[in-house]
Amino acid sequence: MRLPVRANRSRRRNRGGGSRGQGLFVASALTPLMLYMVFWTLFPMIWAMLLSFFEYAPTRVGGPLLGLGGDNPFVGLGHFANMLSTSPEAQKFRTSLKTTLMFAFLVLPLNLAITIPLAVAIEAVKSRLKTVFRFIYFLPTVTSSVGVALIWGYLYHPQRGLFNMILKTVGLSPQIWLSNPRAFYFGVPLALWAIIFTYLWQDMGYNLVIFIAALQGIPKDFREAAVVDGANIWQVFWRVTLPLLRPTLLFVCVMTMLSSFQVFDIIQVMTENGRPQDQARVLVLDIYLSAFRFQRMGWAGAEALILFLVVLIVTVVQMRLLRTQWEY
Amino acid sequence: MATTIRASSVRPAFGVRGIRRHMGQILLHMLLVAGCLATLLPFLWMFLGSFKSSSEIIRIPPSFFPENPTLVNYQTIFNDPLVSIGRYYLNSIIVAVSVVVLTLFTSSLAGFIFAKYRFFGQNVVFSFILATMMIPFQVLMIPSYLILAKLGLIDSLWGLIVPAAVDAFGIFMMKQFIEGIPTELMDAGRIDGATEWGIYFRVILPQLGPALATLGILTFMFRWNNYLWPLVVITSNERRTLPIMLTWYSGMQYQSYDLTMAASVLVVVPVLIVYAAFQRWIVQGFALSGFK
Numbered sequence: 130m131r132l133p134v135r136a137n138r139s140r141r142r143n144r145g146g147g148s149r150g151q152g153l154f155v156a157s158a159l160t161p162l163m164l165y166m167v168f169w170t171l172f173p174m175i176w177a178m179l180l181s182f183f184e185y186a187p188t189r190v191g192g193p194l195l196g197l198g199g200d201n202p203f204v205g206l207g208h209f210a211n212m213l214s215t216s217p218e219a220q221k222f223r224t225s226l227k228t229t230l231m232f233a234f235l236v237l238p239l240n241l242a243i244t245i246p247l248a249v250a251i252e253a254v255k256s257r258l259k260t261v262f263r264f265i266y267f268l269p270t271v272t273s274s275v276g277v278a279l280i281w282g283y284l285y286h287p288q289r290g291l292f293n294m295i296l297k298t299v300g301l302s303p304q305i306w307l308s309n310p311r312a313f314y315f316g317v318p319l320a321l322w323a324i325i326f327t328y329l330w331q332d333m334g335y336n337l338v339i340f341i342a343a344l345q346g347i348p349k350d351f352r353e354a355a356v357v358d359g360a361n362i363w364q365v366f367w368r369v370t371l372p373l374l375r376p377t378l379l380f381v382c383v384m385t386m387l388s389s390f391q392v393f394d395i396i397q398v399m400t401e402n403g404r405p406q407d408q409a410r411v412l413v414l415d416i417y418l419s420a421f422r423f424q425r426m427g428w429a430g431a432e433a434l435i436l437f438l439v440v441l442i443v444t445v446v447q448m449r450l451l452r453t454q455w456e457y
Numbered sequence: 458m459a460t461t462i463r464a465s466s467v468r469p470a471f472g473v474r475g476i477r478r479h480m481g482q483i484l485l486h487m488l489l490v491a492g493c494l495a496t497l498l499p500f501l502w503m504f505l506g507s508f509k510s511s512s513e514i515i516r517i518p519p520s521f522f523p524e525n526p527t528l529v530n531y532q533t534i535f536n537d538p539l540v541s542i543g544r545y546y547l548n549s550i551i552v553a554v555s556v557v558v559l560t561l562f563t564s565s566l567a568g569f570i571f572a573k574y575r576f577f578g579q580n581v582v583f584s585f586i587l588a589t590m591m592i593p594f595q596v597l598m599i600p601s602y603l604i605l606a607k608l609g610l611i612d613s614l615w616g617l618i619v620p621a622a623v624d625a626f627g628i629f630m631m632k633q634f635i636e637g638i639p640t641e642l643m644d645a646g647r648i649d650g651a652t653e654w655g656i657y658f659r660v661i662l663p664q665l666g667p668a669l670a671t672l673g674i675l676t677f678m679f680r681w682n683n684y685l686w687p688l689v690v691i692t693s694n695e696r697r698t699l700p701i702m703l704t705w706y707s708g709m710q711y712q713s714y715d716l717t718m719a720a721s722v723l724v725v726v727p728v729l730i731v732y733a734a735f736q737r738w739i740v741q742g743f744a745l746s747g748f749k
Contacts, residue, residue, distance in 0.1 A: 154653030173600035273682040
């Protein structure tokens, strides 16, 4: 992401009179805002790090500093060491980390495989229906994810759902979509596939509009020139359009990964806390349950830091892989 | 791209190529319409389900269209003594509107300062703001909950509003937009004797219409649909927001799809109306941000 942090380096500083008035304004208006931000981001971030070194429950009275110490004892790197052990919570953690990674790495390519061609197709539409298409394909994205999860839960219902109704009509055998622990396709549990499709349906709108905006930014001449040179539509797509989308692709990949690592709503609502057999238990669900159901906030804080670490690593790797040196 | 020059030689399509192009457009439309129908199917299933009676919805095999369309599910929800749907609407509106107003004010003010003033440590502070966007919410969730507990704001709508009042993305977006406003306007204001606050309120804010609309609608929808944070903060029945209420009829004691679908319609439709009304701003905003 090339964020133009220093885009406006004008030398017009303090033009006109009253530079002291300006300084006062900046100080008095910005300081409270920044302190507020520090209070709700940096301070909790540090607190989260501290928590991960303690065994902490809010119900226990601890030491004077943030309730840490005392009945909430210091365990050092104990939580992180525990993650590698065979304890039940460590196994839950490792399962959920694995599921989260599986989820994110399946969602990303599937999402791109849908949204890029779809964006190119919508951009190629020459009628007024173009806006209508964009409007409809974006509808799921503005829909409440809890609503989405409930609607899809009903679609997937083994006896009353639409999907099995369709399968029966075309002569295929119905599926127990969300609660059959023995059904696997390509090594991935059926329940997770079902959730991935729901997620893709809801999430594709973001990337779609980003790709459409990016395509509108590519000068038409490039594609037309390729056509004049005798390229067919596939060659235009692979040789011209896709390479020019690369900066957008980086942004989209990073953002899609970040949001799919944080999936929670649809899984919490569609499955019963990640069941069957924790096949759909993702990391955020595990963090939520540890912290707010079992009151193990130190452990949950350590898990959250691992989530942060994974997010950072994946982001940096993607930026390395997809970085481009040129612009248009 | 030396061939760019030759692009001017492309003439409007005619003859055999024209027909082929026409066919291509028809095929494209057919494919996209099919995709639209698939996208709309879950919404249709929700609407149809909400008009089915409780006896029809559990019937096997299921019906596609309701045989005796009924409004009884909506009546049940509105008359349910355990569910004060009006209250939940009000809660959701209070939270979403308050966060929108606060976010628009803080984002435009901070964005204005970062765009139009130079001061010591500016780049460090702005980098800090950008960096906070990278932190997953789940990392901050537990300490934020503990802060709210210390402030006595657990199980209060304030707990949903206060932490969201200053938004890093909003500041970033406003800064980008305000940089495009000519500084000469500010200088003219200064010559007329306006204070810096006066310039913010009377010169800058009136120019921000489109940006405020986009950020406002994005923030509204995000807060309206937000689930995890209210789930953590709100415990009592009468302070629930709509997404928390939604799971009520699908829970253990009901498992009733007719009521769940009717409730989903009640929660989903207001956002769809907002979306339909403000489509342009919303799509622009999402294209700009990508992460809300």
